Amino acid sequence: MSPSHTPHALLDRRINLITGKGGVGRTTVAVAFAQMAALKGRNVLLAEIGSPEESDSPVGRCFGRPELTDIPVRVAPGVHACQLWACTGHELFARAVIPGGPLVAAALRSKALRRFMTAAPSFHELGILYHFLRLLEQQDERGAPLYDNVVVDMPATGHTLALTNLPEVALRVVPRGPVAEAMRRGQAFVNDARVAGAWIVTVPERLPVTEALELVDGLRASSVPVRGIILNRFLEDPFAPDERSEAEALLSRRRMRGHFAFERINRGRDAMARLAGAVPETLVPLREIPRDEGDPCAGLTLALTQAA
Amino acid sequence: MSASTPSVGQWLRNKRVIVCCGAGGVGKTTVSASLALGAARAGLRVVAITVDPSRRLAEALGIARNLPSPTELSHERLRAAGVEPPGTLAAWMLDPQLVCDRVVNAVSPSEGARRQLLGNRLYQNVSTLIAGMHEYTAVEALHEFIRDDRYDLVVLDTPPSRNALRFLETPARANAFLDPRILSFFIPSQDSAFHRAGSKLINKLLDLGLGRAAREELQEFLSLFQVILRHLNRNQEEMRRFFGSPDVSFLLVTSLFQAAQDEAHHFEQRAREVGVRMGGYILNQSLAHVEELPPPHGLLSADAPPSARRALDHLTALAALDERTARGHLALATALREQTGARTPLWVLPRLTGQDMDLTALVDLAEVLMSTPATTSPPIAARSR
Numbered sequence: 094m095s096p097s098h099t100p101h102a103l104l105d106r107r108i109n110l111i112t113g114k115g116g117v118g119r120t121t122v123a124v125a126f127a128q129m130a131a132l133k134g135r136n137v138l139l140a141e142i143g144s145p146e147e148s149d150s151p152v153g154r155c156f157g158r159p160e161l162t163d164i165p166v167r168v169a170p171g172v173h174a175c176q177l178w179a180c181t182g183h184e185l186f187a188r189a190v191i192p193g194g195p196l197v198a199a200a201l202r203s204k205a206l207r208r209f210m211t212a213a214p215s216f217h218e219l220g221i222l223y224h225f226l227r228l229l230e231q232q233d234e235r236g237a238p239l240y241d242n243v244v245v246d247m248p249a250t251g252h253t254l255a256l257t258n259l260p261e262v263a264l265r266v267v268p269r270g271p272v273a274e275a276m277r278r279g280q281a282f283v284n285d286a287r288v289a290g291a292w293i294v295t296v297p298e299r300l301p302v303t304e305a306l307e308l309v310d311g312l313r314a315s316s317v318p319v320r321g322i323i324l325n326r327f328l329e330d331p332f333a334p335d336e337r338s339e340a341e342a343l344l345s346r347r348r349m350r351g352h353f354a355f356e357r358i359n360r361g362r363d364a365m366a367r368l369a370g371a372v373p374e375t376l377v378p379l380r381e382i383p384r385d386e387g388d389p390c391a392g393l394t395l396a397l398t399q400a401a
Numbered sequence: 402m403s404a405s406t407p408s409v410g411q412w413l414r415n416k417r418v419i420v421c422c423g424a425g426g427v428g429k430t431t432v433s434a435s436l437a438l439g440a441a442r443a444g445l446r447v448v449a450i451t452v453d454p455s456r457r458l459a460e461a462l463g464i465a466r467n468l469p470s471p472t473e474l475s476h477e478r479l480r481a482a483g484v485e486p487p488g489t490l491a492a493w494m495l496d497p498q499l500v501c502d503r504v505v506n507a508v509s510p511s512e513g514a515r516r517q518l519l520g521n522r523l524y525q526n527v528s529t530l531i532a533g534m535h536e537y538t539a540v541e542a543l544h545e546f547i548r549d550d551r552y553d554l555v556v557l558d559t560p561p562s563r564n565a566l567r568f569l570e571t572p573a574r575a576n577a578f579l580d581p582r583i584l585s586f587f588i589p590s591q592d593s594a595f596h597r598a599g600s601k602l603i604n605k606l607l608d609l610g611l612g613r614a615a616r617e618e619l620q621e622f623l624s625l626f627q628v629i630l631r632h633l634n635r636n637q638e639e640m641r642r643f644f645g646s647p648d649v650s651f652l653l654v655t656s657l658f659q660a661a662q663d664e665a666h667h668f669e670q671r672a673r674e675v676g677v678r679m680g681g682y683i684l685n686q687s688l689a690h691v692e693e694l695p696p697p698h699g700l701l702s703a704d705a706p707p708s709a710r711r712a713l714d715h716l717t718a719l720a721a722l723d724e725r726t727a728r729g730h731l732a733l734a735t736a737l738r739e740q741t742g743a744r745t746p747l748w749v750l751p752r753l754t755g756q757d758m759d760l761t762a763l764v765d766l767a768e769v770l771m772s773t774p775a776t777t778s779p780p781i782a783a784r785s786r
Contacts, residue, residue: 115424116656191609266522270612299758328722331715339712343700350696351720353688353752358719 103377103397104130104242106290106320108229108282112247112312113294114304118325118393120151122294122379123246125393131171132398135241138165138228142221142248143176150176152246163224173240175228179220186223190271218259219272226279247291250308257283257315283317290320297327297357297364306371321375322368328357329380409748410771412681413440417648418547418555419680422568424664427656428685430458431758431766432750433558434492436652439767440554441490442483448491448551450542451558452535459494461759467496469503482764491552493542500538501527501629508632514625523622535560536568537633544636547643569644569651569675641675650680657687657730662737669741681746681775684734690751691727696720738776746775 104126111123120141127139141152143161153161156168163181165173231239247253260276267273283289291312295305305322312319332340344352361378368376379396413419419436423429430451437449448471451458459465464472471493474482484490502519509515518524527534539560546555559568607616643649653668655661665682672679697716701709734749741747750773753765 116427186610187606191606262526266618267611267615270610270615272610273612331718332712333708335708336712336715339706339709340716343697343709343712343716346700348694349720350691350694350723351716351718352694352723353691353726354719354722355716 103321103375104133104135106286106288107238107242108289109242109244109320110247110253110283110289110291110317111244111294112253112291112308113250113323114301114308115249117294117296117301119249119294120155120246121393122292122323122325122397123244124152124155125397126292127172127174127242127244128169128394129398130242130244131169132394135171136239137172137242137244138240139168139172139174139244139246140177140225140228141174141246144178145180152176165228177221177224177228177245179217179224182220182222182224182227183216185227186220186271186275215259215263218256219263222256222259222279223275226275226282229282230278250304250311253308254311254315257312257317261315280316286318290318292320292323294323294325295364295368296325297361299360299363302364302367305368309372319372319374321377322372324361324364324368324376324378326381327361327364327378328354329378330358330362332358406774406776407746408772408774409436409681409683410439410443412746412775413554416554416650416680418543418557418650420543420557420559420568420644420649420651421654422559422651422668423654424656427654429654430558431763432654432683432685432770433556434458434462435763435766435770437490437492437554437556438482438484438763439771440556441479441488442485442764442767443771444485444488445553446487446489446551447554447556448493448546448549449556449558450493450495450539450546452495452497452539452560458758461763462492463760464492464494466494467499468493469499478760482760495538495542497534497538498527500541501534504541504629504632508629510628514628517621518625518629521618521622521625523618524626527626537637539568540637540640541633544640569671569677645676645678647678650678652680652683654683654685656685657733661733662740665737665741669745679745681748682737682741684730684737684747684749686752687730687734687749688723688727688752689731689734689749691723692731734776748773749776 109126111119111126113119123139123141127137130137139152141150141161143150145162148160150159150161152174153159153168156172156174158166158168158174161174161176163176163178165175168174225245228240229238229243233239248256260280264273264276293305293308293312295301309319309322340355344355365376365378377397379393413436419433421429421433421436433451434449437447441447450471462474463478464474471491473489473491474484479488479490482490505515505518505524509518536559539557543555543557546552604616607619611619644651651672653665655664661684669679697713697720701713705713730749734747738747748770750766750770753762753769
């Protein structure tokens with residue numbers, strides 16, 4: 094067992110960005126990370142990207158709280174959850190840097206301006222990043238960080254990279270001023286491998302693994318440290334080498350039940366080999382939680398805790 | 402086969418445009434590529450449009466990515482895939498920035514404006530900077546082909562997103578950005594006093610936040626790009642009306658891992674609100690047909706070695722796993738069938754073994770796709786038990 098697999102190792106960084114292709118179980122993994130941290134007695138913030146216009150909250154649904162807003166609320170012992178809203182970021186920014194801030198903040202709340210800010214180039218993403226920054230900086234009454242761990246359910250690959258690339262692109266266009274300064278403050282958190290790391294969730298299928306490897310490269314290019322890869326819905330290989338060749342011989346005789354699960358095992362082996370060969374970071378296979386085995390979030394928390 | 406359970410092959414006969422929607426990771430791109438291939442094999446002239454697909458799909462079809470226009474598959478490839486004249490297949494993996502450049506080249510009011518916009522740093526990152534640019538360009542590309550009589554059928558694979566409905570909302574979101582009343586505050590030289598005051602405040606704000614140089618670059622971008630966006634917007638509006646016509650059908654591709662029932666419900670509701678035709682649902686990669694296969698029993702003779710016995714034990718456990726998955730898939734298909742009602746077809750596509758994405762795999766899937774009848778209630782696989 095590698096040293097990175099010792100207990101607590103999966104949560105050795107304060108900020109955990111959970112990302113990956115659509116449909117691989119990102120949200121469930123993000124929820125499991127938050128619960129795992131809370132089980133260790135930490136105060137956790139679990140965030141997802143949303144907007145006041147879109148009422149659906151995938152994170153909230155896992156806790157039976159589909160109405161999450163931009164204000165963190167306690168959803169489980171030790172876990173607070175909220176959404177990152179662009180408009181909240183805009184308002185916080187306006188209040189922080191602009192004299193007569195409250196007036197401007199009121200203007201920002203006007204429907205027309207908000208609609209523009211939603212669609213104008215990068216203003217949306219900038220707002221989300223600023224909201225995230227302010228949550229990271231929140232302190233308790235003793236001046237210590239309010240949240241010991243921050244877990245973010247990031248959007249799918251392309252949108253994650255759009256967010257993580259933004260600070261560098263934006264600093265090229267806007268090298269000075271309050272926006273640039275806020276961006277650098279954010280980078281100090283998110284680009285520091287002692288503080289933050291991205292977890293890429295994928296499943297043992299050829300295309301998702303390829304996309305995960307591309308995401309590793311993309312994140313490295315935007316200076317976001319990659320903490321590891323989580324191979325979700327992994328099916329353990331029960332076959333010893335001699336048993337495997339016997340099984341292959343039996344399966345080649347005719348099509349039968351069990352063939353699909355056998356192929357899944359093979360895809361899992363391929364995925365492990367490809368990922369381990371290409372990524373030096375931690376690789377965590379997580380067994381599938383069958384649909385009829387109760388709450389998938391709770392099951393995954395257990396599986397993750399066992400993996401850690 | 403009765404009219405109420407058409408196969409996809411029968412269903413697509415009178416369609417001009419099929420829009421494949423679905424959340425990421427459901428195999429939407431593969432399904433739409435197979436759909437296009439199947440239609441071409443049935444003798445139609447087909448163009449498949451897809452945004453940012455996997456490299457492997459481009460490889461499987463044997464075409465380059467990010468070309469400025471659709472590419473016809475080579476004769477050898479078409480023959481290998483069983484496509485005979487008059488059937489043809491062209492594919493276009495489009496790059497939002499390229500589509501946007503084409504529009505800029507076509508509609509810029511002057512050569513100076515064109516060069517200025519192409520040189521603007523914000524414009525150069527427009528596809529990453531403007532939310533929804535992928536969706537706009539997909540619609541724009543579709544707009545180019547609806548009047549193109551080289552093709553009988555256009556299959557559009559929509560950009561991947563968590564929300565399968567996002568694509569339907571594209572025109573509305575484009576309008577929000579293009580609202581001239583709002584945009585005008587950001588662009589200098591407006592004549593009313595109200596506008597001047599508003600612009601001044603906004604300039605001040607932007608100067609404080611971005612600095613003057615960046616603010617000026619943003620304004621240059623907005624004023625130049627307005628023309629382009631107006632053009633895109635006109636086409637989006639036209640497409641919105643076109644989406645409601647009987648020639649266009651929306652397909653929701655969904656998988657068995659996700660909350661397919663909720664997704665289908667929301668999609669149907671939203672489709673009705675937007676006024677588009679819900680063509681059908683494709684439940685992808687089902688294992689429901691596993692129940693038709695024999696279990697791994699009676700395969701070993703009495704003198705089989707212990708390793709073979711252990712292998713068989715493992716296979717028996719795996720068979721139970723397959724059965725369990727199959728039961729889950731079947732229950733979901735049944736529930737979805739009941740929910741969607743008899744009018745909207747639901748196709749349950751079996752997961753094929755040995756799925757490596759190449760032309761042969763696409764042909765296999767196309768064959769299944771074209772011939773699978775829509776499920777009635779109870780689904781086909783349930784009756785054969």
